[in-house]
Amino acid sequence: MQRDLKKMSATEYDLVIVGGGISGASIAWDAALRGLKVALLEKEDFAHATTSGSSKLVHGGLRYLVNGELRLVRESLRERRIWENIAPHMVHPLPFILPTYGYGMKGGPVLAIGLAFYDLLSYDRNFVSDDDKKIPGFRSISRDEALTLMPTLKREGLTGAKIYYDCQMFAPERLCLECIEGAVEFGADAANYAEVTGFEMENAAGASRRISGVQVKDRHTGETHRIRGRIVINAAGPWADTLMGLAEGGKPARRLIRSKGIHIITREISGSNALAIQSDIGGHFFVIPWRGHTIIGTTDTVFDDDPDKVGVTEQDLRDFLSVVNDGLPGLDLKREDILHFYVGIRPLVDSSPASGEEEGKDSYNASRAAEVLDHEKIDDTFGFISAMGGKWTTSRHLAEQVVDLALMKLGRQAKCETHCTPVYGGEIGRLKSFIARARKRHPHLPAEVVENLCNYYGSRIDEVLATADERPGEREELLRRLAGNTSVLAVQVIHAIRHEMARHLSDVLFRRTGLGTLGHPGVPIVNRVTELMARELGWDDTTIANEIADALRLFGTQPPANEGGMKGASLAEATRSADR
Template identity: 65%
Template structure:
């Protein structure tokens, strides 16, 4: 996958997609598979924003049952099974404990009714070839069993718990990238650090027609025009801002919900928890890659989306909520090994003068055609939605695009086509076989390559075999090797150190890597990209922003 905005400016596309998060990536993959010529543009790095700021869950949305959103829950549960099939190296079952208290909404009876319905809505969940991917129905555990899983649960009124299953992503940034890599393999063109600054317009119909976009290359400042028969706005929390470049009063507004997450030592073994705090609502405690994610907050964010960040005040307030919900835990700031944030783009259905409510706002998605009522033909906006349903949203967008283009396309194939590294029948036997074939490498290195690269792991090992230093660990504790960094530059459009460490490998997503690792990775990228000493230090400094909080009042 090569970045070439000059060549893209000389190409006529069927679809120009703005936004390189999971929505735009899914649309690019679906459209390319169906034979459309696709351009994908992202103003930062791929998976930079909301896509990397999630709770890492592929889930049905149990709490949406309370809001009566049965269609959304069923859609999510269907998509959950599809994720397990197309990304077997990235999506895995995860048990959740719901503690039960008293006789009300948190009581045994109500929980049993809700989970029975949840299981019924996921009636097809085990139509899978891999037994390791199958999800049991819910079960009841005793008070003692619940406390054994999490001794810090509130004990007063605790009657036991329910264990049900959803799924978890190993690395959402990498999973998003696989859509883009797959689309590129099917002929799509993509560019990161390509900021759309305006639309190419001409008079048409009862208004105007969009014929593509103006793009600024943020790496060198050059301006380009990328032309396409149809432009798709898939820019997530920036979607209404992008609409504003086409019309003064965008027809759809968003509520931006800020969600912060904390990463700590492992707290609950292999079982996740859904916990209620009296002062801050529900939050999850989620085991992930040998650590625990605690998340998420859900507050309306009214600043510019580019200003989003985590403040020390955010962390302090969330720790109060966590310690209220789990009073025996006693987490302090020193227990927080890493933190991150995401913005959920929710369609604003608030009546005028109404109070914005991100927690209860629907996670439903919408495909909006600006030509139908607003006289701006050639522009579609994919709004709202969530990680779990992004593939289905993409199918809806491409179906609508085909009608707009007057094209009869092949049927959608993303429901059954493995992702870029997903051509694996059963993941555990795949890893066992890989360890046998590559006995010169430590088992943890092969495990890591299998999770991040799946069926493409041999591509990385081929690069590793060209130089001894590319076979070496990046530091003594890391399962990541030098070849992963080099591959990120050569084949995955990593232009900056944080691209490689935060989104191509996931090395930095558990917290600040060691100075040794950062230095070695920066040195490998410097060799590939021709950085001098000053640029190398700039890249290391740029990486630090992911591990630093922002001043209060700015995020």
């Protein structure tokens, strides 16, 4: 997978997709599989924002039942099963403990009815190719069993718990990248750090306009390119309405509610079970086991500022810790227990009348349903489609709807194949058997290293390891661990640069290897990755210093003066979970 904007500017595309998060990636993958000529453009790195800032769940959305969004729940549960099948190395079942209190809405009988309906809507959940991926129905456990599994639960009024299942992603940013790599394998072109700054316009019949491409700034060289396409797809996530306004030359046809969600990572506190916890002062949140640690999240606050300015402040962390300790009073989590934190913005479609005002917007109760906009019908702009809102879980289905519409406009027909086609790296069969075979093929590598490679690259593990043989004399050095306490090999850094468009230290640490996703990996690892990248990309001392500073900044909190868009949100408003 190579980045070449000059070549792209000399190509005529069927689709030009703006946005390299999971929505844009899924659209590119679907369209390429259906034989369309596709260009994908991302102004930062692929999966850098909302896609990597999620709770890492692929789930049906149990909470949406309360809102009566049965269609969204059913869609999500179907897509959960599809992701299990097409990304078996990345998506795995995860048990959730849901404590019950009293006999009202939080009580066992009411929750049992809701979970029974949830199971009914997921009637096809076990139509999976790997028996290890099968999901049982919910079950009830006693109060004592609940406290044995999670001693920090609030005890007053506790009557027991329900255990139900959803799914978890091993690495959402890698899964997004695999969709892009799959698109490229089928002929698509992609470029990160390629910012769309304007649109190419042609006059159509009457007062209509036709978009015939985009103007792109190469953020590495500063050069400007024109990328031509018969249809431009707006899949810019939290920036989608901004991009829409740029195309329309004014106020966008739809507005987004931007919801800021932070997560914290701490020590392991819940074993192999996740928890769905209700706090009296801040709504509910998830406690999720992940790579030997625990993710706790997420907040849900309307964010009115520029999405590029979002960050986590110390006040955010203090407020969220108060909510977590209220919901789990036996935990007594402190600031020093937070090993890492991250933030994302959820783009939610604003269904209210466009007033231009954000006061009173409610991101918690806003629907997570997506919307596909045909601008020919909205504002007489031909050749322009916007994909708005949606969830990680339903991104594949959103892409299917977008490509269906694009094909109709192009006068072509082709069936969607993403529901039955493994993602790039997904052709592994049963995961446990695949890992066992990989260990036998690579006895020279430690077992935990091979397992990590299988989880990250699936069936492409041998291609990654083969990077060590691309240049004479590299093999021995590149097949070593970056440091003694990590399962990541040096060859993964080089592969990310040569074959996955990694151009910055943060790309490798956060979105290619996961080295930084549990917190600062340590000075020796940062220095070793920097050394490898500097040698490969020709960095000078100034560039090295800037790359390290930029990457390390992502491990720190944002100064209060830079915090925007909060408008005095209450503690409860700032910490209610979006249940992504």
